[in-house]
Every structure is written in C-alpha cells, then in structure tokens.
Amino acid sequence: MELLDFARGPALQAGFAVFVAGVLWRLLGVLLLPRMRELSPAREGAPTPLRGAVRTVVRRMWPRPEFVATTLFPTINSYVFHLGLAIVVFGLTPHILVIRDLTGLGWPGLPSDVVYMAGVITLVSLIGALVRRLTSPVLRLLSHAGDYVSWLMTFLPVLTGLMTTADLGARYETLLALHILSIAAFLIWFPFGKLMHAFLFAFSRGATGMRFSHRGVSV
Amino acid sequence: MNRSAAATPAFDKQGDLGDAARVDAAMRSFVREFGVTAALHMESCVRCGMCAEACHFHIVTGEAKYTPIYKLELFRRAYFREASPFAPLVRALGLVKKPSIADLERWQELIYDACTMCGRCTMVCPMGIDIAELVKEARHGMFKAGLIPERLALMDRTARQWGSPATPAEDLPDILAEVSAQHGVPIPCDLPRADVLVTAAPAELGDHTKALAAAAKILNRAGVSWTMHQGGFDASNIGFNNGDLQLQERLTRALVDTAVKVGAKTVLLPECGHAYGAARWEAGKWYGQAVPVRIVHMTEYLDELLASGRIRVKRIGDTATFHDPCQIVRRGGLESAARRVLAALGFDLIELKDHGLGGFCCGGGGGVVSNVRATPLRHKVFAMKRAQVEATGAKRFVTSCGQCRITLEQGAKHAHWDKHPESLLELVADNLEE
Numbered sequence: 065m066e067l068l069d070f071a072r073g074p075a076l077q078a079g080f081a082v083f084v085a086g087v088l089w090r091l092l093g094v095l096l097l098p099r100m101r102e103l104s105p106a107r108e109g110a111p112t113p114l115r116g117a118v119r120t121v122v123r124r125m126w127p128r129p130e131f132v133a134t135t136l137f138p139t140i141n142s143y144v145f146h147l148g149l150a151i152v153v154f155g156l157t158p159h160i161l162v163i164r165d166l167t168g169l170g171w172p173g174l175p176s177d178v179v180y181m182a183g184v185i186t187l188v189s190l191i192g193a194l195v196r197r198l199t200s201p202v203l204r205l206l207s208h209a210g211d212y213v214s215w216l217m218t219f220l221p222v223l224t225g226l227m228t229t230a231d232l233g234a235r236y237e238t239l240l241a242l243h244i245l246s247i248a249a250f251l252i253w254f255p256f257g258k259l260m261h262a263f264l265f266a267f268s269r270g271a272t273g274m275r276f277s278h279r280g281v282s283v
Numbered sequence: 284m285n286r287s288a289a290a291t292p293a294f295d296k297q298g299d300l301g302d303a304a305r306v307d308a309a310m311r312s313f314v315r316e317f318g319v320t321a322a323l324h325m326e327s328c329v330r331c332g333m334c335a336e337a338c339h340f341h342i343v344t345g346e347a348k349y350t351p352i353y354k355l356e357l358f359r360r361a362y363f364r365e366a367s368p369f370a371p372l373v374r375a376l377g378l379v380k381k382p383s384i385a386d387l388e389r390w391q392e393l394i395y396d397a398c399t400m401c402g403r404c405t406m407v408c409p410m411g412i413d414i415a416e417l418v419k420e421a422r423h424g425m426f427k428a429g430l431i432p433e434r435l436a437l438m439d440r441t442a443r444q445w446g447s448p449a450t451p452a453e454d455l456p457d458i459l460a461e462v463s464a465q466h467g468v469p470i471p472c473d474l475p476r477a478d479v480l481v482t483a484a485p486a487e488l489g490d491h492t493k494a495l496a497a498a499a500k501i502l503n504r505a506g507v508s509w510t511m512h513q514g515g516f517d518a519s520n521i522g523f524n525n526g527d528l529q530l531q532e533r534l535t536r537a538l539v540d541t542a543v544k545v546g547a548k549t550v551l552l553p554e555c556g557h558a559y560g561a562a563r564w565e566a567g568k569w570y571g572q573a574v575p576v577r578i579v580h581m582t583e584y585l586d587e588l589l590a591s592g593r594i595r596v597k598r599i600g601d602t603a604t605f606h607d608p609c610q611i612v613r614r615g616g617l618e619s620a621a622r623r624v625l626a627a628l629g630f631d632l633i634e635l636k637d638h639g640l641g642g643f644c645c646g647g648g649g650g651v652v653s654n655v656r657a658t659p660l661r662h663k664v665f666a667m668k669r670a671q672v673e674a675t676g677a678k679r680f681v682t683s684c685g686q687c688r689i690t691l692e693q694g695a696k697h698a699h700w701d702k703h704p705e706s707l708l709e710l711v712a713d714n715l716e717e
Contacts, residue, residue, distance in 0.1 A: 087369055089369075090326070090368045090369065092328055092368075093367070093368025093369075094319060094323055094367075094368060095319060095323075096319075096324045097317065097318055097319040097322050097535070098318050098319065098569070099318055099319045099320065100318055100320075102567075103568065103570070103572065103574075104563060104565070104573075104574070105573060105574055105577075106562060107616050113451075120411055121411075123413050124408075124410075125408055127333075127407060127409075128406055128407070128640070128641055129641075130637050130641035131333070131336060131337060131407045131641075134336040135333045135336055135407065136691065137621055138331055138332075138333060139409075142331075142409075163326065183565045190630065194386025194525065197300075197330075200332060201347040202335045202341075202347045203330065203331075203332045203334040204347075204351050205347045205350065205353060206330040206350060206352065206353055207330055208330070211330050228346070231379065246573070256369065258328070258329045258330070260326065260327075261327050261329050261410060264323060264326050264327040265327060265409075265410055265411075265412070266289045267323050267327070268323045268326070268327035268410045268411050268412060269411030270322055270411070270412065271319070271320040271323050271324070271411070271413075272324075272405065272411040272412070272413045275320070275413065275416075276616075279564065279614070279616040280616030280617075281614070281615070281616045282617075283405065283406060283411070283638070
C-alpha cells in the first residue's frame with residue numbers, strides 16, 4: 065500500500081473514529097455529571113437561564129473594555145488563526161470535496177490564492193502564539209506538554225497543506241500523504257487535549273452565564 | 284516559589300493528621316466538588332494566561348505564580364486524575380502528577396493569601412471559567428486537610444464555639460445595650476416576634492459599632508418591626524471564606540432558623556460582602572429547597588426604603604467616588620442599587636477608572652484582611668486603589684462593605700493617607716431627613 069493510500073484510507077478513518085468517539089466520551093462524561101439545582105431566588109428581572117447562557121457565550125467573543133488593552137495581542141492573534149483556519153478548512157475547494165464526500169454537503173470554494181494567503185497568515189499567527197507561550201513567564205508557568213502537542217497538531221496540517229499547494233520539498237503525492245496524515249493526527253489528538261475547547265467553550269461560558277444572570281450580573 | 288532553607292514557610296497546619304492523610308483528605312474533598320459546572324470549567328481552560336491581567340495580586344507584583352488559574356493547579360490535577368472522563372487513562376499513563384503534601388503546603392499561600400475570590404479573573408476569561416468559585420471549592424479541600432492560615436483557623440474555632448468570630452452570643456445583649464446608650468438609639472434584642480431579623484458583621488460588634496447604630500436609626504425611622512437575636516446575629520460567615528462547609532452551614536442555618544422562629548419575613552444582611560455571597564446565593568444549599576425568608580443586603584434595603592419614601596435623606600452635594608465590593612457588585616448584582624443611594628444623597632459621583640463589574644478588589648476579601656501573613660501583599664494592592672481614588676479628585680470615598688472598609692482603613696493607615704473610606708449606610712443614617 066502506498067503511503068497516500070494508507071493516509072487516505074486507514075489513517076483518516078482511524079482519525080475520524082477516534083475524533084467522534086473521543087469527543088462524545090469527553091462531552092458526555094462531563095455533561096452527565098450531577099448538577100446542583102439553583103435554589104436561591106433569582107434577581108428580579110433576571111433572564112431565563114438559557115438566555116443568560118447565550119448572552120455570555122456571545123459577550124465573551126470580545127474582552128470587556130477594561131481588559132482590551134492588556135489582552136489585545138492574544139485576542140487579535142487568536143481571531144487571526146481561528147478565522148484563518150476556518151477559511152483554509154472550509155474555503156479550499158479540495159477540502160470542500162472531501163467534506164461533500166463525507167457528509168453530502170457542499171458549497172463554492174474560495175479562490176485558491178485567497179486560501180493560500182490565509183494559510184500563510186495562519187501559519188505566522190500560530191508561530192506568534194508559540195513565541196508568546198515560550199516567552200511569557202505566565203504562559204511558561206501554565207503550559208503543559210499537551211499545550212505544545214495541541215499547537216503542533218494544529219500547525220502541521222497548515223504547514224503541510226501549504227507545502228502541498230506550493231509543491232515544496234517533495235513530490236506532490238508524498239506531500240499530500242503527509243498532509244492527510246497530519247490531519248489524522250490532529251483528529252486523534254483532538255479529544256484528549258485543549259483543542260476540545262472548540263466544543264467546550266459554549267458550555268463553559270454558558271454555565272457562567274447562567275450562574276451570573278440569575279444574580280442580575282451581566283458577565 | 285523556591286525558598287531558601289532558612290525562609291519561614293508560608294503555610295500553617297491544623298490538627299495532627301499525617302501527611303498522607305492530609306493529601307487524601309484534600310483529594311477526596313476536591314473530587315466531591317466536580318459537578319458539571321466545575322468540570323466544564325476545569326476542562327475548558329486553554330492556558331491563555333489572560334486571567335493574570337485581571338488579578339490585582341499579579342498586576343501589583345508581576346509574579347507569574349499569582350496567575351489566577353495557576354492557583355487551581357492542584358485542583359486541576361485532582362480533577363484530571365480522579366474525576367475527568369479520561370481519568371483512568373491519565374492515571375495509568377501517569378500523565379498528571381498527584382499533588383503531594385509539599386504541593387498542598389506551597390499552594391496554601393496562593394489559595395488563601397493571594398486570592399480574595401473577587402472574581403475579576405472570571406470576567407476576563409474567554410472560556411468563561413468562574414475561577415473565583417473554583418478557588419472557593421479548592422479551599423474546602425484545604426480546610427479538610429488542615430492546611431489553612433492559622434489566623435483564619437483561629438477565627439474558625441472561635442466561630443464554631445461562639446457562633447461568631449467576634450463575640451459569644453450571650454454577650455450580644457450587653458454589646459447592643461452599650462451601642463444603644465453610646466449612640467442614643469434603641470436597638471431591640473431577642474424580641475419574640477419581628478418582621479425583620481437584622482444581622483451584623485464582626486467589626487460592627489467591635490470597632491464599627493457606629494454602623495450598627497446607623498442601621499438601628501434608619502430602621503426605627505422607617506417604622507420597621509425588627510430585632511437582633513442571639514440565635515443568629517453574625518452574618519459574616521467565616522466558614523464561607525475558610526472552606527469550612529460544616530461551619531458555613533451552621534452559621535447560615537442560625538440566621539434563617541432564627542428568622543423563622545421570630546416570624547421574620549426578611550433577613551437583613553450588614554454591609555458585608557461575603558455575608559451576601561454566603562446567605563443570598565448559597566443558603567438554599569442547606570435547605571434543599573427555597574429558603575423560607577427573603578435575604579437582602581443593606582444596600583438594596585436602603586435603596587428600597589428610599590424608593591418607597593419610607594426614609595428621605597438630605598442632599599450632601601460633594602463629589603464622591605465609590606469602591607464596588609466584589610461580592611456585592613461583581614458577584615452579587617447590586618451595582619446600580621448603591622449608585623441610586625449615592626444619587627439620593629446628592630453626591631456627584633466620579634467613578635474610579637475601574638469600577639462596577641470591572642472594579643478592583645480592596646485586596647482584603649476572602650479572609651485576606653484577617654490573614655496577617657498577607658499584609659505586605661495587601662498593601663501593594665492598596666497602593667493601586669489609592670492611585671485610582673486620587674485620580675478621580677473626588678472629596679469623599681464611599682463603599683458598602685465593612686470588610687472592604689477595614690482593608691482600606693488599614694492600607695490608609697500604613698500609607699499615611701488622609702482619605703478615609705466612608706460607609707454608605709452611615710452616610711444615609713447621618714443625613715436622614717426629619
């Protein structure tokens with residue numbers, strides 16, 4: 065079996081299987097834990113818990129005014145690589161074709177130059193995130209090995225994707241195989257590290273939104 | 284975090300548990316805290332470090348160890364080893380180290396000395412993690428392990444014996460009689476029936492008796508049927524701060540059960556932040572149902588009395604700035620109530636640069652004001668607050684929490700600062716219209 069066949073076949077299948085099973089296991093393992101009922105009377109005029117949750121999910125898209133200046137770089141940089149990843153994953157025509165094969169859903173792709181540029185910007189932004197993690201005393205103290213693995217698992221598909229598009233460093237089939245393998249690795253790692261925040265963020269923000277909207281606090 | 288061998292350890296121990304038993308007690312308690320909300324918050328941290336930018340202790344020292352989420356590192360380890368969906372895998376592969384006794388001892392400083400549970404970090408976290416609540420839950424484990432600052436432990440033992448860290452219940456009638464005589468205002472005690480059970484903060488039974496007299500003056504003027512009672516008089520709830528859940532329950536029940544006993548519909552809490560957190564939002568925990576009385580903070584009660592016209596106040600007309608007590612405003616939702624009372628007093632309010640939900644803590648919440656070991660750290664926080672107050676140019680400096688006031692008074696004294704924080708309650712009492 066050629067490397068590309070392996071990557072497209074068993075590797076990617078294993079990646080998706082671990083991704084789906086792992087995400088479900090972790091989400092359900094948390095969401096099915098006991099929840100203490102809120103027994104204190106709500107502040108007069110408090111929104112429903114669901115409305116309170118949704119408001120906080122939306123509000124935390126951007127820092128409160130008093131925190132904007134001190135958190136500007138990580139906030140902007142996070143937006144850059146999150147949006148960049150979204151453009152690359154969902155905007156490149158070959159990706160859309162793979163998604164259509166898997167789900168039946170498709171949409172028009174973006175011009176390849178635009179996606180390529182987004183990929184380069186994403187790569188630079190991810191390097192910026194890593195430099196911050198390595199140089200900030202706070203982040204150095206907080207970071208675990210898993211944080212660096214998560215970074216690498218995000219970085220490699222972007223790097224190999226760009227190399228494949230630019231036909232850089234090896235023959236196309238080899239680069240494509242490496243790109244697909246890096247995606248499989250990303251999918252396998254996803255449920256175990258902090259990449260899970262892609263799902264967890266809404267629940268985490270929502271739980272705090274429920275707690276504080278009950279008290280009449282807009283968080 | 285590294286100390287020389289000669290340095291004094293920044294931790295205290297209570298009881299005679301062995302090291303292994305302390306670790307087990309802490310771990311068992313930590314694990315019991317992980318319901319769905321705490322677990323979601325443990326799971327979703329991306330280690331972005333933004334919470335450091337919100338914490339007054341980190342801002343004034345620049346020390347990375349004061350990053351709020353780092354204060355939960357042992358709690359996090361307990362979660363991932365024992366309670367997370369992948370816990371068996373984490374243990375089998377040894378991916379997360381079990382906290383040791385040395386770790387717990389070291390973290391005592393971070394959990395008690397360097398966290399006021401003010402929740403400013405909660406406001407900045409892009410994942411919405413309520414770090415302050417998690418620190419409170421971590422304190423439950425530290426208390427079980429007998430690893431809290433000795434000063435707080437002493438207050439805990441006193442409150443267990445007396446029902447208050449300030450005075451035994453049997454002394455209450457004498458104290459109230461003395462305050463009554465000193466300020467010329469009747470203070471009912473142990474009435475068999477009343478509509479409102481009025482409670483105090485420990486300082487009001489000692490240094491801040493004027494606040495007690497102020498409450499009495501206002502309630503008498505409004506014609507409220509009220510009493511204080513030996514059965515439940517101190518609302519500060521040292522158990523809430525220390526992590527002593529058993530004491531927290533006992534002190535909360537004392538208030539609510541006494542209110543029910545005298546037929547009161549309302550428990551009126553003093554100008555105390557943590558009293559509000561413990562009673563208003565957590566009392567239901569111990570009853571398993573809605574609490575049978577209404578629990579209100581002094582600030583919202585003053586706001587209601589003014590709005591209904593039961594009391595009226597003279598307009599002072601000065602400029603003033605206001606320190607928002609964290610548990611009452613950021614974690615309690617009473618931001619606008621205090622401002623309406625200030626407006627009724629005719630103050631021209633000049634807000635601090637950071638105010639309302641984003642205001643900085645006084646530096647003494649969560650028991651830090653009583654923890655003498657934390658005094659130097661607290662004074663650094665005070666310097667930041669002082670600078671913000673001075674920048675407003677306001678003549679008066681007002682707050683609505685006695686503990687904040689003590690912290691700020693101590694800071695002012697240490698820094699030889701001539702501005703003194705004033706009590707919103709006392710300002711209302713001093714300016715009542717005839």
